[in-house]
Amino acid sequence: MESTMAETNIPDTGMADEQQYLTFIMSGEEYGVDILAVQEIRGWEEPTSIPNAPRYIRGVINLRGTIVPIMDLRMRFGLEHIEYTATTVVIILKFDGEHGERVMGIVVDAVSDVYTIADGSTRKPPELTEDDNSDFIKGLVNVNEKMVILLDVEELLSIKNQLLNVAGSVE
Template identity: 45%
Template sequence: MSDSEKSGQTRQYITFMANGQEYASDIMAIREIRGWTDTTPLPHVPHYVRGVINLRGNVLPVVDLRARLGLGMTEATAKHVIIVVHDGARTTGMLVDAVSDIITLASSDVQPPPDVMDTGDDSGIEGIAILDGRMVTLLTTSSLSAGLAA
């Protein structure tokens, strides 16, 4: 936990849906939100990598969030979106069902994941927030692209 989180400062998150559940990532890591674009598949990549797209002349790997979290593959349609995230080391696209909202959370709003969850270094789960009666799973963007070549 960073010093700012320990002191109770707030952070903003973008919330999005995948497999009927609400997730969120730090707004500072989000570069853009774009409509679904068919990907070019690549050989020898993890099962959750849909392929790559051309993002203004750059090759962008696209991760299927549902598959990355072990929830099955997404049947992508024109209603799905790709959230472009940058974690400092790489830029990755994240296929999600829809973008929902921007929320502000204090560190006191975030609870650690339950003990029954596999929360190893590459789990991607930062914590869980209860907001207006709904549970939002907070994801770390660096962990979501774990396993991709730098």
């Protein structure tokens, strides 16, 4: 009996209307991802490239026995490519895909900060273009007079989008 009691009374984890975001810098802009999706942060290492993958998929690495694909977020966003250096950072994100939990790494310039952001303070991104890049922007938020772009991890890394983009990139 005790065990069933315990199961029904799962304590609330934190405040419902607040979320923490890990932010990182790319080309001077600050982007944020849900901190609960972040598994770890690593340095850059050369991955094994995958044949016929979209350009922004740099390849796969061995993360303690798991094969993890690495996406270059600069290339994904159509930003100018810069050399990978010792300070280039790979953020390993985990999220629920169609077939269970998936893990993927994104290459960014540098990790910035962790912010606690109230759900109400985010604004919808303006629908400027038909650019499919705006699909994975969850919202914009103002932190200390500076704009942070919050990303939807699932949208960003989901297979469906990958394949659409692969199809689009084949001339």
